[in-house]
Amino acid sequence: xIHQYKMNGYNxxxxxxxxxxxxxxxxxxxxxxxxxxxxxxxxxxxxxxxHPETPESEVREVIGAVQGLKDAGKLFAPxxxxxxxxxxxxxxxxxxxxxxxxxxxCNLNCEYCFAAQGKFHGQAALMSFETGKRALDFLIENSGTxxxxxxxxxxxxxxxxxxxxxxxxxxxxxxxxEKGKNFRFTLTTNGMNIDDDVIEFANKECHNxxxxxxxxxxxxxxxxxxxxxxxSYDTIVPKFQKLVQARGGKGYYMRGTFTRENLDFTNDIxxxxxxxxTELSMExxxxxxxxxxxxxxxxxxxxxxxxxxxxxxxxxxxKEGHPITFYHYMLDLTGGPCVYKRISGCGSGTEYMAxxxxxxxxxxxQFVGDPAxxxxxxxxxxxxxxxxxxxxxCNAYARPDCKDCWARLYCSGGCAANAYHAxxxxxxxxxxxxxxxxxxxxxxxxxxxxHQCDPALAAYANHAKGATGCDGCSACAD
Amino acid sequence: xxxxxxxxxxxxxxxxxxxxxxECQTSCQSACKTSCxxxxxxxxxxx
Numbered sequence: 001x002i003h004q005y006k007m008n009g010y011n012x013x014x015x016x017x018x019x020x021x022x023x024x025x026x027x028x029x030x031x032x033x034x035x036x037x038x039x040x041x042x043x044x045x046x047x048x049x050x051h052p053e054t055p056e057s058e059v060r061e062v063i064g065a066v067q068g069l070k071d072a073g074k075l076f077a078p079x080x081x082x083x084x085x086x087x088x089x090x091x092x093x094x095x096x097x098x099x100x101x102x103x104x105x106c107n108l109n110c111e112y113c114f115a116a117q118g119k120f121h122g123q124a125a126l127m128s129f130e131t132g133k134r135a136l137d138f139l140i141e142n143s144g145t146x147x148x149x150x151x152x153x154x155x156x157x158x159x160x161x162x163x164x165x166x167x168x169x170x171x172x173x174x175x176x177x178e179k180g181k182n183f184r185f186t187l188t189t190n191g192m193n194i195d196d197d198v199i200e201f202a203n204k205e206c207h208n209x210x211x212x213x214x215x216x217x218x219x220x221x222x223x224x225x226x227x228x229x230x231x232s233y234d235t236i237v238p239k240f241q242k243l244v245q246a247r248g249g250k251g252y253y254m255r256g257t258f259t260r261e262n263l264d265f266t267n268d269i270x271x272x273x274x275x276x277x278t279e280l281s282m283e284x285x286x287x288x289x290x291x292x293x294x295x296x297x298x299x300x301x302x303x304x305x306x307x308x309x310x311x312x313x314x315x316x317x318x319k320e321g322h323p324i325t326f327y328h329y330m331l332d333l334t335g336g337p338c339v340y341k342r343i344s345g346c347g348s349g350t351e352y353m354a355x356x357x358x359x360x361x362x363x364x365x366q367f368v369g370d371p372a373x374x375x376x377x378x379x380x381x382x383x384x385x386x387x388x389x390x391x392x393x394c395n396a397y398a399r400p401d402c403k404d405c406w407a408r409l410y411c412s413g414g415c416a417a418n419a420y421h422a423x424x425x426x427x428x429x430x431x432x433x434x435x436x437x438x439x440x441x442x443x444x445x446x447x448x449x450x451h452q453c454d455p456a457l458a459a460y461a462n463h464a465k466g467a468t469g470c471d472g473c474s475a476c477a478d
Numbered sequence: 479x480x481x482x483x484x485x486x487x488x489x490x491x492x493x494x495x496x497x498x499x500x501e502c503q504t505s506c507q508s509a510c511k512t513s514c515x516x517x518x519x520x521x522x523x524x525x
Contacts, residue, residue: 019490028481062481073491074484080491097504148501148522184503330518333487337519338497342490345516352504409490410517437515444517452485462486 002076003406004033007446008312010453014445016406018077019342021333022069023449027051028062035066036076081339082397093392094144097352098135099365102127102164103156104357107192108232111223112257112293114286118156120369125357126161131378132168135355138378140179152186152210154354154365159193169205186210188255190224191236199243207251211240214256215268215282222261223293241276252279253327259285259293263302266310273317273324281327284436286366286418295432304439311443319456329444334462342396345412349375349391353382363391366417391416394426401429407438488521499523 001016011029013022024032030050034043040063047059069075104125106118118124136151143149151172153165165187172183184207189198191211202209213236214220221231244252254277258265269280284303287294295303310326317323346352349363356368359378367373376383396402396413405411414437418430451460501522 017490019487021485021487023483023485025481065482069482069484077491080494094500096500146500148503150504328515328518332520333485335521336488337502337516337521338488338493338523339490340493340498340500341502341516341519341521347504351500407515411515414515441515441517448485453483 001079001404001406002032004029005442007308007442008315008450010446010449012442012445012449013075014406015075015077016409017079017081018074019333019409020069020074020077021445021448022075023453027054027059028066031059031062032066032075035063035070081343092144093350093388094146095139095142095351095353096146096148097150097152097347098139099152099154099352099354100127100132100135100158100168101155101354101356101365101368102132102153102158102161102168105160106155106157106190107160107226108157108190109225109227109229110190111225112259112285112287112291114366115156115368120156120356122369127164127355127357129164129167131355131357131359132164133171134359135378136168136172138381140175140181142381143181147180148182148184150184150186150352152188154188157190157192158187159189159198162193162198166201169201173205184208188212190232191239192226192232194236194239194243199246203243203247203250209243209247209252210255210281211236211243211252212256213237213240213254213272213277214258215262215265216271219262219268220256223257223259237275244277253281254279255327256280256282257285258282259287260295260299261293263295263299264306265303266306266313269310269324269326270313278323279325279327284433286421297432300432300435303436307436307439307443311447315447315450315454315457318460328440329447331444331448333448339409342409342412344395346415348416349388349394363387364417366415367420390426399427399429401431405434405438407434407441410441411437497523 003014005012011024011026013024013032030047031043034046040060043063044056044059047054066075104119104122109117139149158165169185176183185205186208187202187206188210214224217233220233224232226232254272256268258268262268265282269282272280284295285293311329314324314326314329352364353375354362354365354368355378361375361377361382362368362373363375374384375387382388394416396408399413402408402413414429414433416426418433419428420426422428422430451457452462502519
């Protein structure tokens with residue numbers, strides 16, 4: 001399976017099963033489109049019409065090159081993974097990541113909160129240190145030989161239970177060497193309670209921090225308000241700036257949510273860049289379709305344009321020497337995930353689970369509070385093993401709707417929670433999410449092509465083959 | 479004249495043999511929590 005598209009002056013061909021990416025000229029683009037279902041002679045005849053100025057010998061040369069790529073397994077590569085995907089039921093899964101809901105309460109009252117303003121439709125609660133400690137022990141006990149263990153502090157608002165977070169981090173550090181583990185902590189926060197203590201401790205101990213900021217003040221304050229309805233932007237932005245400046249290059253993301261009310265979300269991304277934040281993430285709102293701010297089908301063309309605009313602007317910033325990172329456009333074509341990861345997906349319900357303040361286990365934060373999806377608890381472990389098996393089998397190959405999608409090995413089947421909420425089954429797909437994902441993936445791949453093909457971006461090109469800058473191929477439009 | 483430029487990419491088919499160590503980050507841990515893929519993750523195995 002291949003996917004061909006044109007973007008930003010590049011003609012791009014993605015070969016799904018080999019993971020190969022090719023930048024091609026107009027002639028090769030047209031030939032590739034016909035290659036699978038036409039003979040060489042038929043293609044020559046078509047090209048005589050489409051590219052009358054091109055000699056037949058050259059057309060046949062390109063046909064030969066395409067055949068060469070096919071023979072080398074880089075174009076029209078077959079799907080050899082289907083059988084491996086179904087081995088997943090029998091593989092042993094270990095637990096390697098936990099999302100600790102250290103607080104089912106929040107000091108903000110964000111209108112679109114997926115967690116019903118932090119309480120997940122239940123009672124307000126804070127996780128005790130003992131429960132958190134047991135969660136970490138559970139993680140270690142069930143992690144097999146995995147060395148890297150991830151714990152993120154989530155909620156509600158985790159800083160409402162910051163002392164417990166700190167003590168849990170200290171506990172993990174005190175035992176990780178002896179247990180042969182390496183803990184990586186992430187803190188997600190709305191920023192309201194960031195102070196110097198949080199800055200110092202989080203910057204020392206947290207591999208990553210995720211800072212919730214929607215962008216421009218008027219956009220952010222329309223949704224992210226206190227209980228009395230006051231916007232949080234003025235409070236949190238200076239705190240975020242101070243924390244990020246003190247981070248000394250350690251990873252972080254500003255994480256925004258966009259809704260129908262800011263379809264021009266690139267303006268919010270650019271605003272965050274203007275505030276001095278370079279590591280950016282922006283997600284479409286997850287909510288009921290009936291909400292006035294929910295994204296609609298008719299918004300898709302606008303959003304597609306926004307994603308392209310963002311990619312082009314990021315390339316401009318790179319050329320000018322002040323790049324920004326956009327989470328979804330990060331793509332290392334040479335060092336990215338292996339095919340096992342590409343197929344197996346986010347790991348929810350198997351190697352990654354969420355833990356509530358009272359120690360219950362759920363497949364991920366999006367399922368918390370749904371009794372049908374309770375998996376067990378941290379004392380007895382996963383008791384609903386049938387449910388775990390369901391998630392184990394949930395991957396890019398388990399979803400019938402993914403069969404003909406070119407993005408399946410970049411997306412690995414998408415978010416199980418989104419699928420469940422959209423279709424009633426984790427094996428469904430959230431089509432809207434798929435549309436956005438495919439567009440984002442096209443943009444991310446285009447950026448990699450630009451890095452390779454644009455001489456002004458030579459600093460970003462992959463130098464492994466010693467190729468720098470332009471090699472005179474005509475793959476670019478000008 | 480070079481009509482096709484092939485970018486260097488990880489050999490996915492080969493990773494059937496050398497992949498699957500499981501040390502890479504769980505996608506949701508980073509910045510998403512809603513609509514993740516896996517393509518933007520890094521491989522931890524430097525071999």
